[in-house]
């Protein structure tokens with residue numbers, strides 16, 4: 001089943017950005033650093049989906065470059081798909097531009113791939129095969 005797994009938002013400060021969710025009474029996860037992505041993040045479960053707040057830990061990270069260019073805001077949408085390998089193969093056949101041609105394995109062991117904004121009307125699209133916790 002296709003589902004929105006999470007919405008990734010690039011922020012300058014996790015502390016500042018998460019306060020609105022805390023004021024709304026939502027549970028914000030503890031902050032976690034993901035070294036390979038050069039980000040710190042929190043996850044906020046909202047119904048069946050989540051919001052992911054991403055703060056850069058390095059000036060040359062993807063998130064820092066995004067904020068420098070476009071400011072804070074929606075960075076990516078993450079969609080859960082039933083069969084990631086089949087989905088990626090289909091997209092390639094259809095000429096869809098992916099950020100990387102190979103499926104990547106994240107720190108938590110989950111498999112993911114990013115579809116380039118050029119092929120998605122401007123919003124980076126992350127595809128994962130199953131739910132992943134606390135990961136960008």
Ligand code: ZN
Nearest residue numbers: 008078135136
């Ligand atoms: Zn994400």
